[in-house]
Amino acid sequence: MTTIQFPKDLKWGAATAAYQIEGAANKGGRRPSIWDTFSHTPGNVKNGDNGDEACDSYHRYEEDVQILKELGVDVYRFSISWPRVMKDDEGTLNPEGIAYYRTLIQSLITEGIEPIITLYHWDLPQTLQDIGGWENRETVNAFQTYAEAMFREFGDSVKKWITINEPWCASFLSNYIGVHAPGKQDLQAGIDVAHHLLLAHGRAVESFRGMVPDGEIGYAPNADWLEPYSNSQEDIDACKRDMQWKIEWFMDPVFKGEYPALLQDIFAKHNAYVKVEEGDLETISQPIDFMGINYYSGSIARHKKDNGLFDVEAIWDGYDKTDIGWPVYPEGFYNLLTHIHQLYGDVPIYITENGACYNHEVENGMVNDQERIDYLKQHLTALHRAIKSGVPIKGYILWSLMDNFEWAEGYSKRFGIVHVNYRTFERTKKESYYWYQKVTHNNWFEL
Numbered sequence: 054m055t056t057i058q059f060p061k062d063l064k065w066g067a068a069t070a071a072y073q074i075e076g077a078a079n080k081g082g083r084r085p086s087i088w089d090t091f092s093h094t095p096g097n098v099k100n101g102d103n104g105d106e107a108c109d110s111y112h113r114y115e116e117d118v119q120i121l122k123e124l125g126v127d128v129y130r131f132s133i134s135w136p137r138v139m140k141d142d143e144g145t146l147n148p149e150g151i152a153y154y155r156t157l158i159q160s161l162i163t164e165g166i167e168p169i170i171t172l173y174h175w176d177l178p179q180t181l182q183d184i185g186g187w188e189n190r191e192t193v194n195a196f197q198t199y200a201e202a203m204f205r206e207f208g209d210s211v212k213k214w215i216t217i218n219e220p221w222c223a224s225f226l227s228n229y230i231g232v233h234a235p236g237k238q239d240l241q242a243g244i245d246v247a248h249h250l251l252l253a254h255g256r257a258v259e260s261f262r263g264m265v266p267d268g269e270i271g272y273a274p275n276a277d278w279l280e281p282y283s284n285s286q287e288d289i290d291a292c293k294r295d296m297q298w299k300i301e302w303f304m305d306p307v308f309k310g311e312y313p314a315l316l317q318d319i320f321a322k323h324n325a326y327v328k329v330e331e332g333d334l335e336t337i338s339q340p341i342d343f344m345g346i347n348y349y350s351g352s353i354a355r356h357k358k359d360n361g362l363f364d365v366e367a368i369w370d371g372y373d374k375t376d377i378g379w380p381v382y383p384e385g386f387y388n389l390l391t392h393i394h395q396l397y398g399d400v401p402i403y404i405t406e407n408g409a410c411y412n413h414e415v416e417n418g419m420v421n422d423q424e425r426i427d428y429l430k431q432h433l434t435a436l437h438r439a440i441k442s443g444v445p446i447k448g449y450i451l452w453s454l455m456d457n458f459e460w461a462e463g464y465s466k467r468f469g470i471v472h473v474n475y476r477t478f479e480r481t482k483k484e485s486y487y488w489y490q491k492v493t494h495n496n497w498f499e500l
């Protein structure tokens with residue numbers, strides 16, 4: 054048997070996000086977010102699902118903290134619901150919301166689990182969307198006000214912070230492709246939102262340096278990996294264009310202080326331009342302490358003329374697929390991490406999301422999700438290979454602790470290592486939970 058042994062200081066974690074697990078959407082003074090509006094609009098979310106109740110973690114957080122404690126993780130990554138903690142967009146706190154997160158944070162620390170807070174995990178207050186949302190530069194100011202309030206309230210006990218989760222999803226998937234909230238299909242809107250998300254990231258980092266001097270802050274881009282189908286320049290260039298859309302478009306501004314020219318030229322062909330104001334890139338590119346990487350899947354891909362923005366076509370035939378239909382592609386994880394290391398050097402990296410959708414149900418009190426264990430083994434092996442290649446990986450945070458509201462897929466797609474019964478909210482630890490529990494305790498696993 055082969056064992057995969059990780060560095061002793063690697064942090065093990067699990068992740069969730071507010072709108073996906075909390076529920077209590079209209080309780081405790083929470084205001085509506087764009088995902089409340091989007092999910093309550095017929096046709097946007099599978100089966101008409103919404104986050105009104107979700108996993109009811111707002112009321113069941115004590116049980117969830119115990120599940121985390123038994124899991125043996127070092128860190129728990131969760132997000133703060135902006136509309137739950139801010140009464141308005143001018144900085145007025147909602148005491149009930151603040152109290153909820155203070156209790157959650159203290160519960161985690163009491164159990165020896167380090168909290169990692171994500172400030173923006175897509176649940177923008179609807180009141181800001183009503184003035185244009187992230188397309189409006191005013192939302193950047195409101196985000197900085199919110200971030201400063203959170204640093205003031207929780208910076209004494211929380212030392213690791215993530216500004217923006219998956220800016221590609223929150224900008225292009227949501228405002229150009231249109232499958233996530235607010236559901237626009239406008240390339241210029243996607244570019245404007247992406248720029249303002251990066252600017253909001255930079256503003257929060259600026260505030261953080263003065264307010265939490267002993268803390269660490271980063272952000273969490275997502276990327277997949279596209280491997281050229283052939284060594285033709287056409288296929289190589291097609292893959293490069295699509296990957297730049299997730300990697301360079303969101304990392305060059307932060308680490309190089311510029312947007313990639315290749316994509317700016319492509320966007321210009323569609324009369325879409327990034328509108329950078331004086332000082333924006335200086336704000337965006339100030340140093341951060343780590344980068345989160347969210348990876349799920351990838352595939353080979355090839356040039357296909359007039360296909361989408363980048364004349365590229367992913368080829369998913371022949372791959373094992375998860376239950377959300379994405380190829381199982383662990384080599385892409387290794388390729389992505391070493392590629393990012395080559396591009397940006399020794400920026401410390403946390404894997405802030407990696408996991409798989411398998412929709413097993415409870416049978417005789419257990420959930421046999423061997424496919425998820427196999428996915429995790431393959432991807433942790435790829436991670437181990439990347440670490441051995443010199444990529445500075447500081448932690449692995451599994452998506453997700455529990456089944457939850459998977460955005461436009463609703464509750465039809467289960468990513469958790471803990472099963473959730475959405476009628477009773479009963480939690481059932483899956484076989485993958487027990488497998489991961491051994492990894493977090495031993496820091497190695499057997500292939």
Ligand SMILES: N=NNCCOCCOc1ccc(-c2cn(C[C@@H]3NC[C@@H](O)[C@H]3O)nn2)cc1
Pocket residue numbers: 070073219222226230232275347349406452458459460
């Ligand atoms: N590339 N072009 N696509 C064109 C067609 O896209 C159609 C749909 O696309 C996508 C792409 C990506 C995702 C996605 C979901 N998660 C999982 C969540 N991560 C944050 C956390 O909350 C998890 O729930 N990560 N990524 C969904 C849909």
